[in-house]
Amino acid sequence: MKLLVKYFPDLDDNQIKQFEKISEVYKDWNQKINVVSRKDIDEIYIRHVLHSMGIAKIQAFLPGSKVLDVGTGGGFPGIPLAILFPETEFTLVDSIGKKIKVVEEVVEELGLQNVKAINDRVENISGEFDFIVSRAVAVMPSFVHWVKGKIAKRSLHERKNGILYLKGGDLSDELELYRTVEVFELSDIFEEEFFDTKKVVYLPMKYKG
Numbered sequence: 001m002k003l004l005v006k007y008f009p010d011l012d013d014n015q016i017k018q019f020e021k022i023s024e025v026y027k028d029w030n031q032k033i034n035v036v037s038r039k040d041i042d043e044i045y046i047r048h049v050l051h052s053m054g055i056a057k058i059q060a061f062l063p064g065s066k067v068l069d070v071g072t073g074g075g076f077p078g079i080p081l082a083i084l085f086p087e088t089e090f091t092l093v094d095s096i097g098k099k100i101k102v103v104e105e106v107v108e109e110l111g112l113q114n115v116k117a118i119n120d121r122v123e124n125i126s127g128e129f130d131f132i133v134s135r136a137v138a139v140m141p142s143f144v145h146w147v148k149g150k151i152a153k154r155s156l157h158e159r160k161n162g163i164l165y166l167k168g169g170d171l172s173d174e175l176e177l178y179r180t181v182e183v184f185e186l187s188d189i190f191e192e193e194f195f196d197t198k199k200v201v202y203l204p205m206k207y208k209g
């Protein structure tokens, strides 16, 4: 928790309670349905919670905006972001039913009012979103193909609507096609070693290539 407050000093009491509860809830659910690797569950705050919150350091979501988390698994990055932005509407989608079951239970136990969990492939989801977030789901060309029609044309935020994807390593080949892509290094924001190779990739709705 100290780690979260170090980088997000403005969390209110309710958010602190929800973040404190997260490790207990996931430890409990992970014993029944494995959604987080054993090694990762002990380091849930750095590897899952703070990593997810890296997106918030790049883009703060406005009240009334809509965010889609594609391939959310057990709820990352969607759940930590939903705690952080309680007035933004989050839709978390995953094609594996038991993962969405965990998300639903976590949402209930944390008392989150702004999260909808859907068990389906993202290709089958309708609706338009300001931003689409994700981590560890697909290479960018497949991902862009899946979500293309799901980004709202009108932007509420100063930054143009688009994709905010948590990725790591050398992305030069994968992102070669996208001239308007911006890559933000999380190591510039978080000093812990875990973030040394981690990035947030932003792809605005209109891209060339």
Ligand SMILES: C[S@@+](CC[C@H](N)C(=O)[O-])C[C@H]1O[C@@H](n2cnc3c(N)ncnc32)[C@H](O)[C@@H]1O
Residues within 6 Å of the ligand: 070, 071, 072, 073, 074, 075, 076, 077, 093, 094, 095, 096, 099, 120, 121, 122, 123, 134, 135, 136, 137, 146
């Ligand atoms: C490696 S896991 C990552 C989970 C989570 N985002 C995280 O970082 O902890 C990838 C997830 O993407 C989901 N997935 C893959 N393709 C999908 C699709 N087309 N639509 C919805 N979910 C998908 C899988 O079911 C799986 O749960």
